[in-house]
Amino acid sequence: MPTPFIETLLLTARLATFTTLILLVVGLPMSYFIAYSRFQFKPLLEAMVSMPLVLPPSVIGYYILVAYSPNYWFGRFLNEVFDVRLAFSFEGILLASVVFSLPFMVQPLTNGLRSIPISLREASYTLGKSKTTTFFKVLLPNIKPSLITAVALTFAHCIGEFGIILMVGGNMPGETRVASIAIYDEVQALNFDAANQYALTLFLISFVMLTLIYTVNKKSDTWKMM
Amino acid sequence: MENDVIEIDVQKELVSAHGRMTLTIKVKLLGGELVVLFGESGAGKTTLLRMISGLTNPDRGILKVGNSVWFDSDAGINKPPQERNIGFVFQDYALFPNMSVFNNVAYGQTQGDKCYVNELLQKFGLEELSARKPDKLSGGQRQRVALARALARKPDFLLLDEPLSALDGDIRTSLQNEILKAHGINNATTLLVSHDLTEVFRLAHKVLQIKNGTITGMGKPDQLFLNNQISGKVQITGSIVKIQKQDAFYLLTVVTGMNQILKVTAFQNDIEKLSEGDRVMVFSKAFSPLILKM
Numbered sequence: 001m002p003t004p005f006i007e008t009l010l011l012t013a014r015l016a017t018f019t020t021l022i023l024l025v026v027g028l029p030m031s032y033f034i035a036y037s038r039f040q041f042k043p044l045l046e047a048m049v050s051m052p053l054v055l056p057p058s059v060i061g062y063y064i065l066v067a068y069s070p071n072y073w074f075g076r077f078l079n080e081v082f083d084v085r086l087a088f089s090f091e092g093i094l095l096a097s098v099v100f101s102l103p104f105m106v107q108p109l110t111n112g113l114r115s116i117p118i119s120l121r122e123a124s125y126t127l128g129k130s131k132t133t134t135f136f137k138v139l140l141p142n143i144k145p146s147l148i149t150a151v152a153l154t155f156a157h158c159i160g161e162f163g164i165i166l167m168v169g170g171n172m173p174g175e176t177r178v179a180s181i182a183i184y185d186e187v188q189a190l191n192f193d194a195a196n197q198y199a200l201t202l203f204l205i206s207f208v209m210l211t212l213i214y215t216v217n218k219k220s221d222t223w224k225m226m
Numbered sequence: 227m228e229n230d231v232i233e234i235d236v237q238k239e240l241v242s243a244h245g246r247m248t249l250t251i252k253v254k255l256l257g258g259e260l261v262v263l264f265g266e267s268g269a270g271k272t273t274l275l276r277m278i279s280g281l282t283n284p285d286r287g288i289l290k291v292g293n294s295v296w297f298d299s300d301a302g303i304n305k306p307p308q309e310r311n312i313g314f315v316f317q318d319y320a321l322f323p324n325m326s327v328f329n330n331v332a333y334g335q336t337q338g339d340k341c342y343v344n345e346l347l348q349k350f351g352l353e354e355l356s357a358r359k360p361d362k363l364s365g366g367q368r369q370r371v372a373l374a375r376a377l378a379r380k381p382d383f384l385l386l387d388e389p390l391s392a393l394d395g396d397i398r399t400s401l402q403n404e405i406l407k408a409h410g411i412n413n414a415t416t417l418l419v420s421h422d423l424t425e426v427f428r429l430a431h432k433v434l435q436i437k438n439g440t441i442t443g444m445g446k447p448d449q450l451f452l453n454n455q456i457s458g459k460v461q462i463t464g465s466i467v468k469i470q471k472q473d474a475f476y477l478l479t480v481v482t483g484m485n486q487i488l489k490v491t492a493f494q495n496d497i498e499k500l501s502e503g504d505r506v507m508v509f510s511k512a513f514s515p516l517i518l519k520m
Contacts, residue, residue, distance in 0.1 A: 117318065117320065119316045119317075119318055119320035120320050120322060121316070122281050122307070122316070122320070123314065123316060123320035123321075123322075123375075124322075124333075125280075125281070125306070125307040125308055126279055126280075126281070126307050126310075126312055126313070126376075127316040127333060127334040127378070127379060128309075128311075128334075128336060128374070129307050129308065129333070130308060130378055136323050137322075137333070138324070141324035142322070142323055142324050
């Protein structure tokens, strides 16, 4: 039986890892679309994706909580069809953190894709390669720094998220109590040593991740046109 | 492919630096020819190449290569670039930075055929560089890689968009030979965009002169450029960079296409029509030029 400290950290890591993986799958096609399509209402989509950057977490948390409620269609649909209730569950905070971390994945990827000269894509097409092949063989390998930035930022941001998790998930040990919540909880209970233990751990993880991002980006900060 | 006729009859509205214009191109090319598209920038040369390759869609018209229809606006046919058997060399070469020279060339193949890749690398003198990434290559080497890559698919149609414009002097001359080589490899019909007369004379079987979106002349380089011009002994074209007034005349500085600086005198009545930046022809009528090997 792991200690509560380890349990909380494992839960935090699990949340961040799953969020990042889901966002990779969702974020790559979305970034491709935002970077290259000429869809008329694209600014609307871009604004939606970026909303979590400017809104207080409590606003998004509130709407997500409302959406999870069986009184509204999304929550009712999940409840009736899958017998799932997302509020105050791990799956619930996972979905919430996917929504909330979306811009951290999509923005670096979109910028990376936009920085690639159009002629690289076109060259690939004239060499008989499909859009999918072009994406995986030409585009993705050439935005490696953006990809690393996106993954690291999403992961780090996910570990640091507090407000939205508290709104949607509450503070249930082993289910929704992630490290940032635990700090708040320990401080409320005047356990400053425990709070410090969590805080220092988060501080170090974030510091290492950001250092990693800047190291990678420094190595390849100049995009050379071929 | 050799004897196939390529039928181009396309139109497209363009917004260029000089305002709106309609690109109207109607021409038949013979398979296996090396045709140079000649004209000022903004005349629509690159757009024509892009329409042939399928990267840009014409507004209406027909594009037929042999019996295969690539574009037909009335029948609603528009093959994507992937299904047109072409090789395209971009102005910036567009080599894939993540791949080695070998992989850049191999990427262009439909089926992996290492022997053919090696053969192409050898023909363009790139074997030594085969493991290098494009950012470790010189401009001339990149151009050779781009040519080899464009040929990897054994294209029927080789399209070259000002492939030499980023290079200068001697490299330019030696790479003109590479282009001739590329054209010779499987005798693909080759369309080359250029605004350099030296290139036209060295390379072209046929020249298509394009101005403001329409074809204004077509034929062998000699026919097109040597007949209808002033019967001068020496003709040099260039741009006026400076006009200075001397006592009774003006001194013009003209920079030629080959970056040569000429001083030319002109009188009041000549100067009225001229201003800095104008393209002019400098010619001599009375003297026979002397020639000296360099």
